[in-house]
Protein backbone atom coordinates (compact mmCIF):
# COMPACT_ATOMS: atom_id res chain seq x y z
CA UNK A 1 0.00 0.00 0.00
CA UNK A 2 2.56 2.64 -1.04
CA UNK A 3 -0.10 5.34 -1.28
CA UNK A 4 -0.57 4.98 2.48
CA UNK A 5 3.07 5.67 3.26
CA UNK A 6 2.86 9.44 3.42
CA UNK A 7 4.92 10.13 6.49
CA UNK A 8 4.63 13.88 5.99
CA UNK A 9 0.95 13.61 6.86
CA UNK A 10 -0.26 14.66 10.27
CA UNK A 11 -0.15 11.91 12.90
CA UNK A 12 -3.49 10.46 13.93
CA UNK A 13 -4.69 11.07 17.48
CA UNK A 14 -4.82 7.96 19.64
CA UNK A 15 -8.58 7.76 19.15
CA UNK A 16 -8.19 8.05 15.37
CA UNK A 17 -5.49 5.35 15.28
CA UNK A 18 -7.63 3.05 17.41
CA UNK A 19 -10.58 3.56 15.05
CA UNK A 20 -8.45 2.78 11.97
CA UNK A 21 -7.09 -0.36 13.63
CA UNK A 22 -10.57 -1.51 14.66
CA UNK A 23 -11.85 -0.94 11.12
CA UNK A 24 -9.68 -3.89 10.02
CA UNK A 25 -12.42 -6.06 11.54
CA UNK A 26 -13.94 -6.18 8.04
CA UNK A 27 -10.95 -8.27 6.89
CA UNK A 28 -11.10 -10.69 9.82
CA UNK A 29 -11.52 -14.45 9.27
CA UNK A 30 -14.91 -14.66 11.01
CA UNK A 31 -16.34 -13.69 7.60
CA UNK A 32 -14.60 -16.50 5.72
CA UNK A 33 -17.04 -19.01 4.13
CA UNK A 34 -15.40 -21.89 6.03
CA UNK A 35 -16.14 -20.24 9.39
CA UNK A 36 -19.63 -19.32 8.20
CA UNK A 37 -20.27 -22.96 7.31
CA UNK A 38 -18.81 -24.06 10.64
CA UNK A 39 -21.16 -21.74 12.50
CA UNK A 40 -24.16 -22.99 10.52
CA UNK A 41 -23.31 -26.57 11.46
CA UNK A 42 -22.49 -27.50 7.86
CA UNK A 43 -18.98 -28.93 8.24
CA UNK A 44 -18.44 -32.67 7.87
CA UNK A 45 -16.50 -34.48 10.61
CA UNK A 46 -13.60 -34.74 8.15
CA UNK A 47 -13.62 -30.95 7.66
CA UNK A 48 -13.73 -30.32 11.41
CA UNK A 49 -10.76 -32.62 11.88
CA UNK A 50 -8.88 -30.92 9.07
CA UNK A 51 -9.47 -27.54 10.70
CA UNK A 52 -8.39 -28.74 14.15
CA UNK A 53 -5.23 -30.44 12.83
CA UNK A 54 -4.21 -27.44 10.75
CA UNK A 55 -5.03 -24.84 13.37
CA UNK A 56 -2.75 -26.78 15.69
CA UNK A 57 0.16 -25.71 13.50
CA UNK A 58 -0.88 -22.08 14.17
CA UNK A 59 -1.27 -22.73 17.89
CA UNK A 60 2.13 -24.29 18.30
CA UNK A 61 3.80 -21.47 16.36
CA UNK A 62 2.33 -18.70 18.53
CA UNK A 63 4.94 -19.05 21.32
CA UNK A 64 7.70 -18.96 18.70
CA UNK A 65 6.51 -15.63 17.40
CA UNK A 66 6.04 -14.30 20.94
CA UNK A 67 9.61 -15.33 21.77
CA UNK A 68 10.71 -13.45 18.63
CA UNK A 69 8.89 -10.35 19.88
CA UNK A 70 10.63 -10.68 23.25
CA UNK A 71 14.02 -11.04 21.61
CA UNK A 72 13.46 -7.87 19.54
CA UNK A 73 12.01 -5.72 22.32
CA UNK A 74 14.49 -3.62 24.32
CA UNK A 75 11.91 -2.45 26.91
CA UNK A 76 12.03 -4.31 30.23
CA UNK A 77 8.44 -3.52 31.29
CA UNK A 78 7.06 -4.79 28.00
CA UNK A 79 9.05 -8.03 28.16
CA UNK A 80 7.83 -8.61 31.72
CA UNK A 81 4.23 -8.58 30.49
CA UNK A 82 4.69 -10.22 27.11
CA UNK A 83 6.40 -13.30 28.55
CA UNK A 84 3.06 -14.35 30.10
CA UNK A 85 1.77 -15.10 26.59
CA UNK A 86 4.37 -17.81 26.18
CA UNK A 87 3.42 -19.33 29.54
CA UNK A 88 -0.28 -19.19 28.60
CA UNK A 89 0.41 -21.37 25.56
CA UNK A 90 3.22 -23.59 26.79
CA UNK A 91 2.23 -23.90 30.47
CA UNK A 92 4.87 -24.41 33.11
CA UNK A 93 4.49 -28.18 33.32
CA UNK A 94 2.72 -31.10 31.74
CA UNK A 95 -1.04 -30.79 31.54
CA UNK A 96 -0.97 -26.99 31.42
CA UNK A 97 -1.26 -24.40 28.68
CA UNK A 98 -3.11 -23.75 25.48
CA UNK A 99 -1.12 -26.11 23.29
CA UNK A 100 -2.05 -29.09 25.43
CA UNK A 101 -5.64 -27.84 25.61
CA UNK A 102 -5.71 -27.84 21.79
CA UNK A 103 -4.42 -31.43 21.80
CA UNK A 104 -7.47 -32.26 23.97
CA UNK A 105 -9.67 -30.62 21.36
CA UNK A 106 -7.94 -32.90 18.86
CA UNK A 107 -8.83 -35.97 20.91
CA UNK A 108 -12.42 -34.72 21.25
CA UNK A 109 -12.77 -34.72 17.44
CA UNK A 110 -10.98 -38.07 17.00
CA UNK A 111 -7.36 -37.06 16.35
CA UNK A 112 -4.55 -38.48 18.47
CA UNK A 113 -2.00 -36.07 19.97
CA UNK A 114 0.72 -37.79 17.95
CA UNK A 115 -1.10 -37.10 14.68
CA UNK A 116 -1.15 -33.40 15.50
CA UNK A 117 2.41 -33.28 16.80
CA UNK A 118 3.70 -35.11 13.69
CA UNK A 119 2.10 -32.45 11.44
CA UNK A 120 0.89 -35.25 9.17
CA UNK A 121 -2.30 -33.39 8.23
CA UNK A 122 -0.72 -29.94 7.81
CA UNK A 123 -1.53 -28.45 4.41
CA UNK A 124 1.31 -26.63 2.60
CA UNK A 125 -0.67 -23.38 2.32
CA UNK A 126 -1.30 -23.37 6.08
CA UNK A 127 2.38 -23.92 6.76
CA UNK A 128 3.28 -21.02 4.46
CA UNK A 129 0.76 -18.68 6.10
CA UNK A 130 1.78 -19.52 9.67
CA UNK A 131 5.50 -19.45 8.91
CA UNK A 132 5.01 -16.03 7.34
CA UNK A 133 3.64 -14.78 10.66
CA UNK A 134 6.62 -16.14 12.63
CA UNK A 135 9.04 -14.65 10.07
CA UNK A 136 7.26 -11.31 10.18
CA UNK A 137 7.65 -11.20 13.96
CA UNK A 138 11.30 -12.19 13.74
CA UNK A 139 12.26 -9.62 11.16
CA UNK A 140 10.02 -6.57 11.72
CA UNK A 141 10.34 -4.06 14.58
CA UNK A 142 8.77 -5.44 17.76
CA UNK A 143 5.94 -2.89 17.83
CA UNK A 144 4.77 -3.95 14.35
CA UNK A 145 4.68 -7.55 15.53
CA UNK A 146 2.63 -6.38 18.52
CA UNK A 147 0.26 -4.61 16.10
CA UNK A 148 -0.09 -7.85 14.12
CA UNK A 149 -1.36 -9.57 17.27
CA UNK A 150 -4.30 -7.13 17.38
CA UNK A 151 -6.52 -9.55 15.50
CA UNK A 152 -7.17 -10.63 19.07
CA UNK A 153 -9.36 -7.52 19.37
CA UNK A 154 -11.76 -9.35 17.07
CA UNK A 155 -11.14 -12.90 18.27
CA UNK A 156 -13.39 -13.16 21.35
CA UNK A 157 -16.62 -12.28 19.49
CA UNK A 158 -15.80 -14.89 16.84
CA UNK A 159 -14.92 -17.50 19.46
CA UNK A 160 -18.16 -16.87 21.40
CA UNK A 161 -20.25 -17.50 18.28
CA UNK A 162 -18.13 -20.57 17.40
CA UNK A 163 -18.49 -22.08 20.88
CA UNK A 164 -22.28 -21.93 20.80
CA UNK A 165 -22.31 -23.33 17.25
CA UNK A 166 -19.96 -26.20 18.05
CA UNK A 167 -21.99 -27.20 21.11
CA UNK A 168 -25.28 -26.90 19.25
CA UNK A 169 -24.49 -28.41 15.84
CA UNK A 170 -21.72 -30.94 16.50
CA UNK A 171 -23.01 -33.24 19.27
CA UNK A 172 -20.49 -35.91 18.22
CA UNK A 173 -17.66 -33.75 19.65
CA UNK A 174 -16.92 -34.30 23.36
CA UNK A 175 -17.60 -30.79 24.79
CA UNK A 176 -14.69 -30.97 27.24
CA UNK A 177 -12.61 -30.38 24.10
CA UNK A 178 -13.90 -26.79 24.00
CA UNK A 179 -12.07 -25.74 27.17
CA UNK A 180 -9.39 -24.14 25.00
CA UNK A 181 -11.92 -21.60 23.68
CA UNK A 182 -13.33 -20.85 27.14
CA UNK A 183 -9.85 -20.02 28.37
CA UNK A 184 -9.17 -17.80 25.35
CA UNK A 185 -12.27 -15.79 26.20
CA UNK A 186 -10.52 -14.81 29.45
CA UNK A 187 -7.04 -14.33 28.02
CA UNK A 188 -7.63 -12.69 24.64
CA UNK A 189 -9.43 -9.49 25.76
CA UNK A 190 -6.71 -8.79 28.35
CA UNK A 191 -3.93 -9.49 25.83
CA UNK A 192 -5.56 -7.39 23.13
CA UNK A 193 -6.08 -4.41 25.46
CA UNK A 194 -2.43 -4.48 26.53
CA UNK A 195 -1.19 -4.78 22.91
CA UNK A 196 -3.50 -1.97 21.77
CA UNK A 197 -2.22 0.34 24.52
CA UNK A 198 1.37 -0.39 23.43
CA UNK A 199 0.61 0.47 19.81
CA UNK A 200 -1.18 3.68 20.82
CA UNK A 201 1.75 4.63 23.07
CA UNK A 202 4.68 3.80 20.79
CA UNK A 203 3.28 4.60 17.33
CA UNK A 204 3.27 8.39 17.41
CA UNK A 205 4.39 9.38 13.89
CA UNK A 206 1.99 8.93 11.00
CA UNK A 207 4.46 6.58 9.33
CA UNK A 208 4.72 4.27 12.34
CA UNK A 209 0.94 4.39 12.75
CA UNK A 210 0.42 3.34 9.14
CA UNK A 211 2.95 0.54 9.55
CA UNK A 212 0.94 -0.71 12.52
CA UNK A 213 -2.25 -0.73 10.45
CA UNK A 214 -0.44 -2.57 7.65
CA UNK A 215 0.85 -5.15 10.12
CA UNK A 216 -2.71 -5.80 11.29
CA UNK A 217 -3.97 -6.01 7.69
CA UNK A 218 -1.18 -8.49 6.89
CA UNK A 219 -2.22 -10.64 9.85
CA UNK A 220 -5.88 -10.60 8.77
CA UNK A 221 -4.82 -11.68 5.28
CA UNK A 222 -2.70 -14.46 6.72
CA UNK A 223 -5.58 -15.83 8.81
CA UNK A 224 -7.76 -15.63 5.71
CA UNK A 225 -5.16 -17.51 3.61
CA UNK A 226 -4.93 -20.14 6.30
CA UNK A 227 -8.65 -20.83 6.02
CA UNK A 228 -8.52 -20.75 2.21
CA UNK A 229 -6.00 -23.57 2.35
CA UNK A 230 -8.04 -25.49 4.93
CA UNK A 231 -11.23 -25.09 2.90
CA UNK A 232 -9.54 -26.39 -0.24
CA UNK A 233 -8.09 -29.17 1.87
CA UNK A 234 -5.40 -30.56 -0.36
CA UNK A 235 -2.68 -32.46 1.42
CA UNK A 236 -0.01 -34.65 -0.04
CA UNK A 237 -1.98 -37.59 1.32
CA UNK A 238 -5.33 -36.97 -0.37
CA UNK A 239 -4.22 -35.18 -3.52
Ligand SMILES: O=C(O)c1cc(C(=O)O)c2c(n1)C(=O)C(=O)c1cc(C(=O)O)[nH]c1-2
Nearest residue numbers: 062098148149150151152155158159184223
Ligand atom coordinates in the same frame (compact mmCIF):
# COMPACT_ATOMS: atom_id res chain seq x y z
O1 LIG B 1 -9.76 -19.05 17.12
C1 LIG B 1 -9.51 -17.97 16.59
O2 LIG B 1 -10.26 -17.44 15.75
C2 LIG B 1 -8.28 -17.29 17.01
C3 LIG B 1 -7.82 -16.17 16.35
C4 LIG B 1 -6.61 -15.59 16.77
C5 LIG B 1 -6.20 -14.41 16.04
O3 LIG B 1 -7.09 -13.60 15.70
O4 LIG B 1 -5.04 -14.25 15.69
C6 LIG B 1 -5.88 -16.18 17.82
C7 LIG B 1 -6.45 -17.30 18.42
N1 LIG B 1 -7.62 -17.85 18.02
C8 LIG B 1 -5.80 -17.94 19.51
O5 LIG B 1 -6.33 -18.93 20.03
C9 LIG B 1 -4.56 -17.46 19.98
O6 LIG B 1 -4.00 -18.03 20.92
C10 LIG B 1 -3.99 -16.36 19.36
C11 LIG B 1 -2.78 -15.69 19.58
C12 LIG B 1 -2.73 -14.72 18.63
C13 LIG B 1 -1.65 -13.76 18.38
O7 LIG B 1 -1.59 -13.25 17.25
O8 LIG B 1 -0.83 -13.52 19.28
N2 LIG B 1 -3.84 -14.74 17.87
C14 LIG B 1 -4.63 -15.74 18.30
